[in-house]
Amino acid sequence: MVFLRKEYGHPNARKSAPDFDAFKKKATIIVEEYFATDDVDSATNELKELALPSYNYYFVKKLVSMAMDRHDHEKEMAAVLLSALYADVIDAPQVYRGFSKLVESADDLIVDIPDTVNILALFIARAVVDDILPPAFLKKQIALLPNDSKGVEVLERAEKGYLAAPMHAEIIERRWRVSKKTVEDVKARINNLLIEYVTSGDKKEAYRCIKDLKVPFFHHEIVKRALVMAMERRQAEDRLLDLLKEVAEEGLINSSQITKGFDRMIDTIEDLSLDIPNAQRILKSLISKATSDGWLCASSLRSLSLEPRKKLLEDNFTRTFKLKSQSIVQEYFLTGDISEVFSCLEAENRTSSGELNAIFVKRLITLAMDRKNREKEMASVLLSSLCFPADDVVNGFVMLIASADDTALDNPVVVEDLAMFLARAVVDEVLAPQHLEEVGSQFLGTDSIGGKVLQMAKSLLKARLSGERILRCWGGGGSSRPGWAVEDVKHKIGKLLEEYESGGDIREAYRCIKELGMPFFHHEVVKKAMVMVMEKKNDRLWGLLAHCFGSGLITMNQMTKGFSRVEESLDDLALDVPDARKQFLAYVEKAKTTGWLDSSFHYGNSINGKENGACQ
Structure with a gap:
């Protein structure tokens, strides 16, 4: 049984806002790194080094809330870390308080995590099973919450849906472990089933193992691994090809996955050639046999060149x-x-x-x-x-x-x-x-x-x-600005250009562009201004661009991107402005003369070559 004090922190301790803010940031980093590394010892040591035990309840809340929006693997990792930290690093009252905060915030969590009730209930049940949270927690918290809150639903689900079930401890302990399946796990199982098949020749068992994997979208890995094994173990070639033929004909592995498996072999043939000197010749032979037997369409494969292909991006x-x-x-x-x-x-x-x-x-x-x-x-x-x-x-x-x-x-x-x-x-x-x-x-x-x-x-x-x-698909707020950051800025740029074009003050327009605080997005100012110049045949906005460029507010890089974007939209623009291309060419030459664009910028470069349109 977990012993609880009435006070969750030190009665005389006062929160230092700067300390708490720093703790929150560091706690987030610790959790992120833990999910990336799965290193319990490292996470434990880093939390100890913060030396702010009165804030550890926040770490509990942060760890669980971040895990709730991730896969079962991270949920299991969070539960394991909590058990490791309990008592030695985070004392019982802090764990209790952390889960209290989670239950209280269930109404907020459900906005981003629709399955909050079920997931948080399972975390609470797991904490009870792991003996880091007392069973009495559920009834005490229900008494403190409004009847219509999501927190009450969470606690009732934990008690009636999980903890009241027969054999609940074993079921809860295995809940996230059962579904844990990584790429490496599946690859290892594929390798094992092929090794066993080569040894025993039992097709029925191999067939059953493939079905039990339950990853039809990953069957290309079976094909690839079988081909590699056939190249490495020449005496097993016929047996492995026979298996691939049967699973292809039975439809267990579809033609798309068969083709993809061979394509992946073609992609890695250079690396294989380092270990298997005749890899290309053997692979061509395997392709020929599979095609002759009717379970592979060679015309759908990528080209297998006899010359080593350059791997442009793998240097x-x-x-x-x-x-x-x-x-x-x-x-x-x-x-x-x-x-x-x-x-x-x-x-x-x-x-x-x-x-x-x-x-x-x-x-x-x-x-x-x-x-x-x-x-x-x-x-x-x-x-x-x-x-x-x-x-x-x-x-x-x-x-x-x-x-x-x-x-x-x-x-x-x-x-x-x-x-x-x-x-x-x-x-x-x-x-x-x-x-x-x-x-x-x-x-x-x-x-x-x-x-x-x-x-x-x-x-x-x-x-x-x-x-x-x-x-609104992810709720907006993706940047430091609230709401639809990019769309907001585009709208503001359009409004300020319209106001200036209709007689506004150049200093006011300049100030508005500067106050956007997004110098990396000034290409949007250039694009919108140039489109308006060509649509209305009014060079007033050209003067604004000249002022911004002359003062250094808009750089040559942003000018280049802006002009490149205008070029990419010329087909659409020409529907409303028939002479758009002619105008654009004239403005490009004018921009070169004034130094806005480099002399290497030519009509067609940003679409075909891309060298001027990309961020440098």
Whole structure:
């Protein structure tokens, strides 16, 4: 039984606001790092080093609330850490108070986490089973809460739904462990079942093991691993090909997954050649046999060149960029500082490589998908602010969808998440609607992940009031500004330009642009101003741009991005302004003459080459 004091903290201790604010920030970082590393000892030591035991209740609340919006793996990690910290680091009253705060905030938590009642009830039941929370906690807390509060529902669910069930302790202890399934776990099971099959030759057992995996979207890994094993163990080739043929003919592994498995082999053939000298020749032989037996369509495979293919993005620099991208995004999620992201990207991607831009898009959204709505909103805001060329963003989404099968093991709603990010990119004008087809063309078939993502994104965009709903999809507030940050700024820019164009004061317009506090978004000022200049054939706004450029408020980099964005929208603009292209060419030359644009900027560069349209 857990002993409780009436006082949860030290009676004479007064909260120091600065200390508490610092503790909250550090507690968040500790939890984030713990979820990333799964290092209980490190988290324990870091919490001890804070040396503020009277605030430990907040750590309990933060740990559980962050885990609630993540996968079962993190929920189990949170429960394990609480048990490890109990008594030695966090005393009983602080644990009690932390859970009290969680129950009290259930009405707020449910806004972002719809399943709050069930998840929080399970955390409370787990705490009781782990003997870090007394059973009396439930009745005492119910007496303190309004009858219509979500907290009461949580406590009743914990008591009647979990703790009152037969064998409840064992069930609760295993609740999050049962569903724990990582990519590495599945790969290990695949490897084991193939080794056992090669040894025993028992197809029925292998068939059963494949079905028991329950990961049809990951069957390509079985194909790939079987092919690698056939190349490594030449005597097992016939047996392994026979298994693949049977599961293909029976429909256990569909043709799409068969093709994908062979394609992944083709992608990794250079690495395999280091360990298996004749890897390319053997793989060509395996493809030929599978095609002859009728369970593989060779024409649907990628090209298997006899010459080693250059891996443009897998050199040391790119691997380093991937690691740094992760750090940049993680720091951004903590600080919300978009300008710092720009500075870091300028330093790490000096050549504005489209491939690296795509990698950053993939890393940004991948990390956001594994976090709360706040970080998802922040990712969308950052993506809109970055102004990467549309082709780079498209390639980023293609890479995301290509790896979605693996991601689905840890994130079951990956299709829904990617569809929402894709739809949001269209609403934020990061992508045009036709870019959806470009993404979808890389993944044929409505049953493919790409097909499902595309179909769902289109459905979201076709819905009534879709723009407003999609902008609110993660609740807004993704940046330091409340609400729809990017949309708000775009609206303000449009209003200030309209006011100035109709006779406003240049100093007032300049002040408004400066007070936006978003220098990395000045390309939007340039784009909107140039569109208005061409639509109304009024050079008054040109004078405003000249004033902003001359004072250094708008940089050449932002001018270049702005002009590039105008060029990308010329097809649409020409519908209303027939001579839009002619005007644009004239203004480009004028901008070069005045020094706004570099002499290397040419009509067609930002669309085809992308070198001028990307953030540097």
